[in-house]
Amino acid sequence: MPSHTRTEQDQFGSLEIPADALYGIHTARAVANFPLSGYRLPAVFIRAYAQVKLACVRTNASLGYLSLPMAQALETACKELADGSHHDQIVVDAFQGGAGTSTNMNFNEVIANRAAMLMGQAAGSGSESGSDTSIGAGSGSGSDSGSVSGSGAVHPLHHVNLHQSTNDTYPTALKVAVLHELKALEQPVADLQETLQRKEQAHRNVLRLGRTEMQDAVPLTAGMTFGAWAEAVARDRWRIFKCRERIRQVNLGGTAVGTGLGAPRDYVLRVTDELRRITGLKLSRAENLVDATQNLDDFVEVSGLLKACAVNLLKICSDIRLLSSGPAAGLGELRIPAMQTGSTVMPGKVNPVIPEAVSQAALRIMSNDALAGQVAALGNLELNQFMPLMAHSMLESLHLLKQAVILLHTRCITQAEPDAGRCLGHVESGGALAAVLVPAVGYARAEAIAQAARNKGISLAQAAAEDLNMPPEVIATLLSPERMHQLGYTEETYAAFRKDNDTKGGKA
Template sequence: MPVCAGEVRLERDLLGEKAVPIDATYGIHTDRALANFPLSGRMVHPELTRALVLVKRACARANMETGDLPLHVGEAILSACDEALSGLLPEIGITDALQGGAGTSANMNANEVLANRAEEILGGRRGDYARVHPLHHVNLHQSTNDVFPTAIKVAAITLLRRLEKSLAALQTAFQDKEREFASVVKMGRTQLQDACPITLGAEFSAYGEALSRDRWRVFKCEERLRVVNLGGTAVGTGITAPRDYIFCVVDKLREDTGLGLSRAENLVDATQNADCFVEVSGILKAVAVNLMKISSDLRLLASGPRAGLGEIHLPEVQAGSSIMPGKVNPVICEAVGQAALRVMALDGLTASAAMSGQLELNAFLPLLADALLEGLSLLDAACAMFRTKCVEGLAADPAACEEHVHRSWATVVALVPAIGYEAAVEVAREVRETGKTVPQAVLERGLLSAPELRRLLSAETMTVLGQGREGKP
């Protein structure tokens, strides 16, 4: 039993005795970690903390089934796990997100809090460890080296599923706008120069299609994370763990999480290599690239609103300036862009951490987990914010779109099949020199009738694929 002195209790480990706050649910390993790693100021990602508890729960169930864990001790650990999953044990996950030891501090933090709570459930006191021990019971037949990577995968899959739903909702929002803007003809631009007419709906269809690909990639990449090394213990050989435990522990985790997890065929490989996380991170970078491009496009289309393109109007969510009255900025698009840039930077961190492993283990998994899970959370939040605060409420300005079409000599591209290239060049020259609109110049020259001109510049003609043999869509 630990010796209590004032408001602390004394606990002992390999390095000797240390005072721990008497009411703390954590123990000496957590206390040392809090002192040793004052780095990021961020705790372990909450989804990773939840996943660690789920892994501990599955391990307890497996050890109970094999007869290695007394049932009353196992039931107390399961009760403690359930309390933690309900948010009743807030001292799980309090270690810094960045820590040495390949995640040992996070693992031991979970072991200690669950052991102390289970000890209390069985009638003991925090820090006694007489009935339930962090290592002998909660960590039975486990190593940080199989627990922590498995927990990262469980957390990442959970967040991937949330992201997939957010992407689906954002895709739907853009598809709704595609239909809403189907009849709005505007000037298409390449290299930021007038190119040829297109519909605003067609532009938005491209955004929806890009997000559709992102959604599919995010959905599929979950497969890369379903293979776990739980049961491999220290280096993937399963040292200290009974064979029957190794064969059943992933089944218990699959039951507790509802995820399609399986034990890796090569546990040594799954323990030392982290390339699957790099693959997933690359897909997150692809999502970020599309979000950056789309949000930048919306800012450009909404620029002005009087001295810019002004072809769409974004929802006004806050005043834009402390010095320029009446200014409203595209802040949601800007925030989405910043989140996207952050995710792209985190992809670099994930790759760097993954390649920093040596021999049988990667000691940089805490950094990898922090980067990967932050990226997933950021993208999920960015997609939801983009949809609800920007995309769903944005509106077209058909008058501005029409004016740009009529005043740009690039519009003559759509008339070339009907009036010929040379005539189109003359129309373009006249529009550039006189300031006339393209329809005005065409009609004055008698090149087309008004009905035919309207047909060639209609939304229907702009959206049909290709041109008919007689110059008709």
């Protein structure tokens, strides 16, 4: 019977690997060594790492460091990974020691074994070729410069990892993945902003009572509420666009610590250009590769801008939950779509589940930002050993932010409508008119009118009309939607009160 395993060897001995596995012994040891989170690398990161490996293969081939048959097989293997195949073979835990070496080796082995199969070789045959199958923690350059590689079995280090290190391929792949995700995030944020702006115009004449410190304040319009949310999201849209400028410089070609040691100069100068052509991203080689290898503050900056967007989402969701609260015994000023049954014991109860879910995603993004700062600060000398944690937190935040924006937009904001009658009722029953009266009659008299309304149990507008001996419709003009859209007041605003002030001692 055919064996279901194959035996591979490294400096620590031998291991049995599943016969149909594209990964090899280095990956198997990492799986055994890091049974931590159960989190796997996200698809966007796998595709990005495959694109980095493809750029390296093409550059090495163009410079004559790989034979044509070898280069063609390696390129096909990289393209398959980049296009979504073999992702089940990237099996290392997202959290790992070695600054990502296990991840790099997982890719090296999968690409090597897939290329070997394309060349008619058996998977794992390359693990026994060559004299150097070991890797150092965080590096693993295994370069074989100075001669053409490509005769014999495909080797994960000598061929796939030629002129590379984990220390330049891993952060480069992360930046490529982040740039892809930032690009994917831009349109959902733009869509949310545009919907909020449409709501701003649609409800510009719906009065609602403003509230400060959870207490009644002066009125504004529901359109203004949507407009304020739109402006916050517009700033997020700009920040996300600018994020891409912060993250476009990569250290590919710097090898272990950024000196390019072990890689030919022509390779170092060309490989980023090749990656730019493959990805379609505006990538450039960092001017200081040593700095770009050891410092992660550019990721921290991007994380902070993602946090700002999460903060705005959380604020908007909190506002929505308050405005839609009740609805009978709460504010009930905003109607949002009912999504599902809200209680197993209270029939008919419906909860604001979309804002609640988005709020949780926002809180996670905010906590990931704090984590990103700590990770960057804890790097030592020429390398940050916690790169895998940075990768996980950054890519999780980007994924959550995109999904949260889409969820809030499509399942809440698009169908959210103010209850105009409820809003107006709160305006008329509240004390907002007192503040509007102050420029016309002075603070003391406006306060007396408000007290009279409370004592008589009537609306403030009615009390003002009685006290000032003016028609209610004149009073009402001070609370019209048009009045809310004026920036401050003019002499004409209170012209009707001048004669009355002359006889009753008010202050115009």
